[in-house]
Amino acid sequence: MKILRFVLPALVALSTPAFAERITLGELSRYLNELQTAEAEFTQVNSDGTISTGKLFIKRPGRARFEYAPPDKTLVMAGGSQVAIFDPKSNLGPEQYPLSKTPLNLILAANVDLSRNKMVVGHSENGAKTSVTAQDPEHPEYGTIELIFTGAPTELRQWVITDDSGSKTTVILGALQTGVSLGSRMFSIPAEIEARK
Template identity: 35%
Template structure:
């Protein structure tokens, strides 16, 4: 089945590529040497984040608020487990991204490679492979933000990744889609998570079980 990017309906599915890349790649048009240094700093941090877990708050275009926990295991695996609304799950298992909404009894699935998550969850994500950096914003505190979009589909929206400084930490991202709607995801906690259970990244279609009953 063909699933559009909007079908998964959460900002986490639109994290863009900002990980390991050779320094020479960072000389994008319009970026100063200071901007390029910030990008390298972000890349070093994200490259090292092979596992993580924590809590998040997601605010949608109509101020709809969702909360939950997330788990990350690169390459290829991620889980967003919503506590509000309860039961909503989005899971990347290394091959597919699945979304289960028990309130509507709807299960959707798409190949990981056809979703924006594939760039963030790749073993090696590169800035020279389809990502355009629009802006780097630096604050006196050491915090910074990076605005990027898919260079092949620049009209489909953009993402702003916001980092704390000293030490560097991913704090949040804001997705703007092609219609101008915004979704903000704040990582309220984030910590390394070695040894995550493989079952976290498995999601079978519950509707098949229901049809058998």
């Protein structure tokens, strides 16, 4: 799935106590459901080893925007149940995919419930980090997303998408600012298409 190469993305040192208890699935679900809006700088490590940087904006449910820094300048948007990749080098419209067919949908859903049957296929603790690997239980062929959190307080720090071909894309988040004001137009694929005409 080409989209996953662009969309999602450890080079980050996690500055929390060296040992912590594994965060429960209930607490992680609560955290994600309370995460309504957020923005952060990100570093993306692609499956071929190349690195991209940029800024991420999230407006749950169902909306995200990845603005890649020069020289890349790619824009990836999730909104209106679609994901669109705007390539500045292309004269064609954006590549579009159903959001529901990407693991990103699992964290942008209106109601995240990690305890749902067969959604979580891995849940572990490693020092200060808790890792959860999730998939769409009805469509495991869409790939998985591994979410990495720190505790006290719970915070999403990184994710790793494994697509249907086994390729991995890692996104490492900088400081996550939550409760920010984000306009709906930032996530409107039709509005972005119109603005680029």
